[in-house]
Amino acid sequence: MQTILLNTKQRPSEVLCGEGAFAAAREYLAGKQAFVVTDKNVYGLYADAIADAFPAAQVCVVPAGERHKNRTTLFRILDQMFAAGLHRGSFVVALGGGVVGDMAGLAAALYMRGTRLVQVPTTLLAQVDSSVGGKTAVDHRGVKNAVGTFYQPERVFADPLFLHTLPAREVKCGLGEIVKTGILDAAIGDKLGAGSRLRDVAFLQELAADCIRFKARVVEADETETQGLRKCLNLGHTTGHALELLYGRRSHGEYVLIGLWLESLIAEREGVCSPAWAEEVRRRVAAAEPRIPAFRGARRGLEFALHDKKNAGGGVSLVLPKARGEYALFTLSPQKYGDYLALLEEGADARRGYARAERGSAPARAGEEQ
Ligand SMILES: NC(=O)c1ccc[n+]([C@@H]2O[C@H](COP(=O)([O-])OP(=O)(O)OC[C@H]3O[C@@H](n4cnc5c(N)ncnc54)[C@H](O)[C@@H]3O)[C@@H](O)[C@H]2O)c1
Ligand SMILES: [Zn+2]
Incomplete structure (x- = not known):
């Protein structure tokens, strides 16, 4: 212990x-x-x-x-x-x-x-x-x-x-936060490796102690999220929370994994991280969540993202992966973030950076997930 x-x-x-x-x-x-x-x-x-x-x-x-x-x-x-x-x-x-x-x-x-x-x-x-x-x-x-x-x-x-x-499914839920922490902390990320031991309770317990130690250091430095540092824990969560509120059928951590997937794409396309690092993020997501499901009407998640507590001004605030063990705070216009959400309207292989929906949105019926 x-x-x-x-x-x-x-x-x-x-x-x-x-x-x-x-x-x-x-x-x-x-x-x-x-x-x-x-x-x-x-x-x-x-x-x-x-x-x-x-x-x-x-x-x-x-x-x-x-x-x-x-x-x-x-x-x-x-x-x-x-x-x-x-x-x-x-x-x-x-x-x-x-x-x-x-x-x-x-x-x-x-x-x-x-x-x-x-x-x-x-x-x-x-x-x-x-x-x-x-x-x-x-x-x-x-x-x-x-x-x-x-x-x-x-x-x-x-x-x-x-x-x-x-x-x-609940184990996968916890994996969402573990994968997130591994992107923020290089040593935890290295330990996760290719993700082949993610079903082993003893390994998960070891990772749990590492994740707690990491979170404890962040919380000590910014107890009430006023210095900005604690915001890093929200990596993947702007999109994760928006989907969770819009659909609500999966667990919190599964939506976080899907949020990490989409936000790796945003980071890559907005020039926040290299294509290689974005791909690595998606590879880690895929170890826990190999398939990104199709979310009909995903653009409607924008309404929820705009209510997010992290927002300042009129934009949507995101915590994006930047490099190994680094993150960046980034703000997107609502229109642009909505366009990114629309990428979720067709499913994708989590390792791939593109969903087919990019070429034209599926008919949007909000609240339906396939
Ligand atoms: N306070 C924070 O810093 C913080 C951080 C992350 C998430 N959260 C919140 O945590 C919540 C999600 O937590 P969760 O994923 O644990 O969900 P949960 O509490 O709903 O538990 C998931 C399911 O597992 C069942 N369950 C619990 N323990 C079990 C066990 N040992 N064996 C079998 N079944 C068990 C529960 O009854 C429930 O059906 C969200 O509301 C999220 O906002 C809070
Ligand atoms: Zn969370």
Whole structure:
């Protein structure tokens, strides 16, 4: 098990990553008032383990999925926290994927202006990314993570034991963030190599620790995304979020992979990176997501991209791959970004830099993905 320290102004956070982390959570919370937030799927699989580890805890089970990451579920959690008689010294334990982590984290920040918070991430995405760094939120009025705050957990316990029950699609979801981190950090990128070990839990756990360490350094330097540095974590996410909000059928990380694919194309054509580096980015995307599906009416994603929190002025802000371990902030006019989105209207082999749609758009019917 590895311990990674994250020193932020709000509070020091300690991330325990590897086999034995869940047992460490049990030890850490023994004798303390704990309120476990989890979702239906995780509870279905781990009810006994939760009861065994936290026998005195109240358990709040919320419906699973991004569409429930909203104010209704948030206030259900808060209501149950009141009913359980929590005080500011009580622990909220966010035990689940990124959806549970973001919502339970926000509830912990809001309740009595802040209770103590522990994250027990159970998806690969939550382990490599969302449980670390203190971003909490719910979606609102069609805008992802529109209502939220920064609230650092005291401890994060990332145990690979949870990864064995993850469906393949959710593993791919975590790979989106791992591939993204490998583009930002040369050493992680080299370790990923040709992507042939991406189904091996032990290898993924090793990468998870590397990704957490990378994110911890970025968050320490720019805790609340005001210095610009933390923006790098949004590589692939302008397009990823726009597609996620427009279609919503795939997981966050799958849309990030598709976002990375399109944004490598943008970087190449706008002269931000060399064709060789863009090709390398696409090769890494292809290791996790070999085929870019056809997104009918993808241009409509522009509406969502224009609402993105990263935008300043009238353009669409993007974080683009620049070179090995380097990124660039770039702004495109809405018209131009819309034209790039239209490239997604026909599918492509992820290794290729061109979709056939470039020669003429498919008839656009927004909201349909094939
Ligand atoms: N706070 C941040 O910094 C940050 C960073 C990245 C992503 N996010 C957010 O994270 C969310 C996505 O997280 P996610 O991909 O973990 O989604 P998720 O929480 O919806 O989990 C995916 C699915 O896997 C199930 N699941 C969870 N653990 C399981 C296990 N061990 N075995 C079997 N099934 C399991 C869940 O019930 C769900 O159906 C998005 O809302 C995104 O905005 C936040
Ligand atoms: Zn993400």
